Amino acid sequence: MALQEDSFVGDLAVEGMLHGFVMRAAVDRGEILSISYPKVPREITLLFPEEIPGEPALSLFSQRLPLFAGRAVTFRGEPIMLLCGPDERRLAELAAQIEIRYRAESPFSFARPLEIQIAEQREVLIGAPDRAFDDAFQIVEGEYTTCPQEYLVSDPPGALVVFEDERVVVSCPTQWPYHVRNVVATVLGLPRKQVEVRVTRMSPPRDSRIWFTSVVAAQCALLAWKTRRPVRLLLGCEEASSVQPRRAPSRILFRSALDRDGNPTAHDIDLAIDCGAVPLLGEELLERALLAAAGPYQSTAYRLRGRLVTTSVPPMDAFQGLGLAQGFFAAETHASRIAELTQTDPFTWKERNLVKRNGLLAGGAIPANYPPTGLLARTVELSDFTRKYAAYEMLKKRRETIRDQGSPLRGIGLAVAYQGAGFITRSDEPDPATVVVRLEANGSLYIMTSGVSPSGEARSAWSENAARILGIELKRIFVSEPDTSVVPNSGPSTLSRNITIIGDLVERACETIVRKRFRAALPIEVKKSLKLPRANRWNPEEHTGLPFDRLSWAAAAVETEVDPVTLETSVRGIWTTVSCGRVMIESAARRVVENGIVHALWWCSSSHGSQRSPALLEFPPIAIEFLSAGQKGWVGGIEELAACVVPSAYVSAVAQATSRYFDTLPITPELIHRYAEEP
């Protein structure tokens, strides 16, 4: 098979290849009563779950996702059976004639969950919140909800599987090649070393391909196993949009006790996360959402309650941030509400309460590093926040109704948040992340990692760092393709993890080579694996210790204008200040933050189901400033920051523009209309 270096999986084709097709459940929840189908043409093959030679499920840490519905359907779009054949049209025609009868049951909803839907719950008590509430000068309550965020699919998910002698070769766009290898091997009942995974080109996946590609690859592998022919399975754009995991919806209730100056003394936070049919990555999701909901501010007492709710929708995913964005949306929108109710400028309130050096984060955790002085102030300066905020407050007070066209409906919001690195340390393997770096006798350097870098930023960063440490020309540094037969397991790849964890391992390996260089014979090969920190280990039950290895911080101001006639919101500008340690390649970092802002805005404003990338005309002016930390030292992740700061700033801006209090995502013209009509 000739695999072109930069081919998307849909571009790959081999002689005699068959096309795969997945029959999916057409009900949200229920039981399959019967499956009937017409005479199957010879060239078409059907595959039912009972034919699977190995384990018919995907494992991810302690969770297990069945690959097929079996008799019980747990979400719409759940795979029921597979088909393959040489002609896609004929396949679709046959699929249309397959009749599946169901006994439909009421779907599990997130709005009113039953006891059996609770997959996990956690409660953390810090200090004495009850006493703080008894002594409170003022108590502020709020409820904050976020909708699911869909991935914008550019290139469809898929896989091509070829049986080559004793090996199974899987080509697919994945962020975790070793996970694909393990799942395919388990499903086929083969030793892992018999499965080889090659990563194909993909658009920036935004963490949509951490485990989902493993599902598609396993289905494709089953068809290839049954037919002993190469099979390519590509999901259509709409199919992918309906069954791909999404950012998990959330509902977070806040009660905050305030002292006489409007500063918080205690928070009572009740958080629920919709994890879909199976809580894959649910533990991380819940933990991060709780941490973020507790906010970036200082306080002394907390009651934190969190629940993972299973529902009749496809399993949710890490998306970018694994719950941080949902938590910060609630925390920051609530902070802006407190500022407004205590008649304080949001900048003043947030600056005053933001965690200070030697303080603990709200929620009890130790921050790995503190927000730099001037983070909020610089954002305020860049956006002219204070003047605009005061002017828009004035306009708001003079305006009688939202339909009053005498003055523009403008508002500005401000938010601050962090992104952590080094949180996912669980692994099915003994070493959660390993890289190998080899200096050859001819002076070339090879970096071997299964870390996938779809946009190339991480690969450039690893190479430039190695070049700097070892004094080798960039053109003599090679990063191996993430092929499981060649590279070690570096765990799941996200841009942040690639830059922080994998980047650190590459750096440490290069430093070891520097020490060995003139003492040992070439080639020198160094292997480095992630080791968990010994001190201040994070205790999720008590919320003590260090949850993240390091924190990047960002603040954003968002200015919006609402059209008084159509009630559509346009963004007049976004100003972001980022502190992420050393910025390795500024143009690339800027691109990542800008792209994150665009996706965050899309989450803020698009209604569920409108699977469509924003048009260029919808892109607002964006200013990004990095607070420089020099050329040495730690490097932090940045890709999740925009999703953590932009939504709450956006909502606060729309609230100021419309004189209505918003606490939910998305904000659509229909929602503004509904709120405007309320007395």
Add this chain to the structure above:
Amino acid sequence: MNVTFTLNGKSVTVNTEPDQRLVHILREELKLVGTKSGCYRGDCGSCSVLLGGEMVPSCLVPAFAVRGAEVVTIEGFTRTRDYADIVHAFEEAEYTPCGHCFAGRVLAIHSLLLRLPSPSEREILAGLSGVRCQCADVSSLLRAVNVVAYSRARKPHGRGGGHP
């Protein structure tokens, strides 16, 4: 039915269903995978080709509509100097489309600059809005278009030219 048309300067005949999508013919039958398949709704622009010189989403063009027509895909367009101008500008502006939208972006810039040799920022955004991709890096894209427009304005004969 047999459909004969000019593809990247050469006459080709394919035997296909009359309603087969042009993108399918290009990718699956003629193996020209530079044209990507995306939404199949004409929304994303990743399947863009030039049909009679006009940029169209090939997912919405049925086979019968290309009989006798002239079709240029990104593979054909790469042989032109116009393409070289655009790719050079991408490098200069550090604009790196994800690959899936590459053909659409290149052909959209080409079509835009044929209509408006020195477009304003808003005209660029409007002209390129037919290609929607999640990788959009707007600042660099704007810079890239301006670099092409500027370099063409400085050339004695404007465009690089050289259609296949």
